[in-house]
Amino acid sequence: MDPERPAVLTLAELRQDPEIQPVFMSEQEPEYAGELAVAKRFCERWRGDADFRARMEKDPRGTLEQAGVPFGADELRPLYDAQAVGPPSRLVRRVWALHQEKVAWRESLRQQMELTSPGLNAWRRRQIRRCAWQLATGNSEAIVHPPAAFELARGCSVGCWFCGVSAPKLTDLWLATPENRQLWREVLEVVMEICGPAAGHAFLYWATDPMDNPDYEQFCVDFHSVTGQFPQTTTALALKNVERTRALLKLSQQYGSPLDRFSVLTLRQLLQIHEQFTPLELLRVELVTQNKESLGARSAAGKALSRLDPETAHATTIACVSGFLFNLPDRRVRLVSPCPSSPRWPDGYRVHGEATFSHAGQLREVLLEWSNRPTRLGLQEVPCFREDLRLVPREGGFRLQDKSRGVDFHSRGYAGMQQLGELISEGIYTVEQLCLKMEQEPAETLLALQEMYIAALFEDLL
Numbered sequence: 147m148d149p150e151r152p153a154v155l156t157l158a159e160l161r162q163d164p165e166i167q168p169v170f171m172s173e174q175e176p177e178y179a180g181e182l183a184v185a186k187r188f189c190e191r192w193r194g195d196a197d198f199r200a201r202m203e204k205d206p207r208g209t210l211e212q213a214g215v216p217f218g219a220d221e222l223r224p225l226y227d228a229q230a231v232g233p234p235s236r237l238v239r240r241v242w243a244l245h246q247e248k249v250a251w252r253e254s255l256r257q258q259m260e261l262t263s264p265g266l267n268a269w270r271r272r273q274i275r276r277c278a279w280q281l282a283t284g285n286s287e288a289i290v291h292p293p294a295a296f297e298l299a300r301g302c303s304v305g306c307w308f309c310g311v312s313a314p315k316l317t318d319l320w321l322a323t324p325e326n327r328q329l330w331r332e333v334l335e336v337v338m339e340i341c342g343p344a345a346g347h348a349f350l351y352w353a354t355d356p357m358d359n360p361d362y363e364q365f366c367v368d369f370h371s372v373t374g375q376f377p378q379t380t381t382a383l384a385l386k387n388v389e390r391t392r393a394l395l396k397l398s399q400q401y402g403s404p405l406d407r408f409s410v411l412t413l414r415q416l417l418q419i420h421e422q423f424t425p426l427e428l429l430r431v432e433l434v435t436q437n438k439e440s441l442g443a444r445s446a447a448g449k450a451l452s453r454l455d456p457e458t459a460h461a462t463t464i465a466c467v468s469g470f471l472f473n474l475p476d477r478r479v480r481l482v483s484p485c486p487s488s489p490r491w492p493d494g495y496r497v498h499g500e501a502t503f504s505h506a507g508q509l510r511e512v513l514l515e516w517s518n519r520p521t522r523l524g525l526q527e528v529p530c531f532r533e534d535l536r537l538v539p540r541e542g543g544f545r546l547q548d549k550s551r552g553v554d555f556h557s558r559g560y561a562g563m564q565q566l567g568e569l570i571s572e573g574i575y576t577v578e579q580l581c582l583k584m585e586q587e588p589a590e591t592l593l594a595l596q597e598m599y600i601a602a603l604f605e606d607l608l
C-alpha cells in the first residue's frame with residue numbers, strides 16, 4: 147500500500163473539511179506544517195524500509211517511538227494498513243490532502259498548459275492522447291509533458307543500474323562562463339518565443355544529475371530571470387554536499403518553486419537524508435525511493451529493461467517531456483515525446499527530430515521549423531494507423547485494438563466507416579485520394595480523418 151495514496155476521500159471532500167488547510171504552494175501555520183512534515187516522513191520510511199514495515203506489524207508503538215514519530219499507530223493506521231476501519235484521523239486527512247493537491251496540480255499542468263506556437267501546442271496534445279492510450283494509467287497520469295528539458299552536462303556521475311534514460315558516464319560539464327551564460331539566455335529566449343510562459347515548466351536535467359554541475363544554481367537563477375519560474379530539481383546527489391543541497395532548497399523555495407525531488411538509491415541514503423534534513427526542510431521535497439527495499443516497481447525502460455521482471459515492472463517510461471530536449475555541451479536539440487520503451491525506443495521516448503546549432507539564430511530556425519506544424523491534416527498526407535494498433539472490422543465500422551484496450555468507430559457518425567478504416571490501414575492513400583475514393587461527401591471524410599488525427603491514431607503524423 148502506498149501510504150500517501152488516498153483510498154477514501156477526494157480533494158473536493160478534503161477541501162470541505164474545516165481541519166484541512168491548503169499546503170502545496172501555500173503558506174501554512176507552523177504547527178500544521180510541522181505535524182504534516184513528520185507524518186510525511188513516516189510515509190517515506192514505511193515506503194522505503196522493509197524492516198521498518200515488518201517491525202510496525204509486530205510492535206507499532208515501540209517502532210514509532212524508536213523512529214522518533216510522535217504519533218500513535220492508530221492515528222496513522224490508514225496510511226499503511228488498507229484494512230484500517232473507522233474514520234481517518236485529522237493527521238491522515240492532512241497527508242491525503244497534500245498528496246491530492248500535488249496530483250491536482252500535475253493534472254492541471256498537463257491539461258491546461260498552452261504553448262504559444264499553435265502547431266507545437268496541437269502536437270503536444272496529440273502526444274498526451276497517445277500516451278494516455280499507450281502507457282499504463284498511473285504512468286501516463288504522472289506525466290506533465292513540459293515543453294523542454296536542458297542537460298547541463300554530458301552524462302551523469304551517479305550511474306544507476308536502472309537508469310530509465312540510459313545515462314552514459316559523466317564526461318563533460320557545461321559551466322557558467324560568460325559565453326555560455328550569454329548563449330543560455332539566448333536559448334531560453336528562443337524557447338520562450340515558441341512556448342510562451344509554459345517554458346517555465348522546463349527543467350535542467352535529463353540523462354544527467356543537475357548537482358553534478360557546480361554552476362547549476364546560477365543557471366537556475368538565469369532561467370528564472372528569463373522565464374519567470376525557478377526550475378524544479380530532481381537529484382540523486384542530495385547527500386553529496388548537504389550544505390549545498392540545503393542552500394538550493396532555500397533558493398528554490400525563495401523563488402517560489404513548488405517542489406523538488408530527491409532520488410533515493412539505497413536504504414542507507416534514506417536514513418541519512420532523514421538524519422541530515424529536518425522534516426520541515428523536506429515538506430516540499432518528494433523522496434523518490436528507488437532502493438530495493440522500497441514498495442513499488444521501477445520503470446521498465448532504459449538500463450532497467452534487461453534487469454527487471456516484465457511481469458512486475460509496471461511503468462514503461464520515465465521520460466516526461468513533449469518538446470525540446472537540449473544537450474548544451476553538444477549544442478544539440480531533439481524533439482521528443484514519451485512512449486513505452488521498446489526495442490525501437492529503449493529509453494522510453496520517441497525522437498521526432500534532431501539538430502545541432504552553433505548560435506541562437508540557427509536554433510530559432512530549427513525550432514520554428516519543428517513547431518510550425520499544421521493543426522489540421524493536410525490533403526497530401528498519407529494517414530496510416532499506429533504500429534501498435536490492429537484494425538478489427540466490425541459491422542458498419544471497425545475497432546482499433548492494442549494489447550490491452552480498443553476503441554470502436556461506428557457508421558453512426560460516418561456511414562462509410564468500415565471501408566474508410568480498411569483503406570487507411572493500407573497506408574498508401576493520401577487524404578485527398580481517400581476523400582475521392584469514398585462515396586460520402588469529401589468534407590465528411592475529411593472530418594472523420596481529422597478526428598482520428600487529433601486522437602493521435604496515425605503513425606507518422608503524430
Ligand code: SF4
Nearest residue numbers: 302304305306309354
Ligand atoms: S537515473 Fe538519474 S541519477 Fe541515475 S544514472 Fe540516470 S540520470 Fe543519473
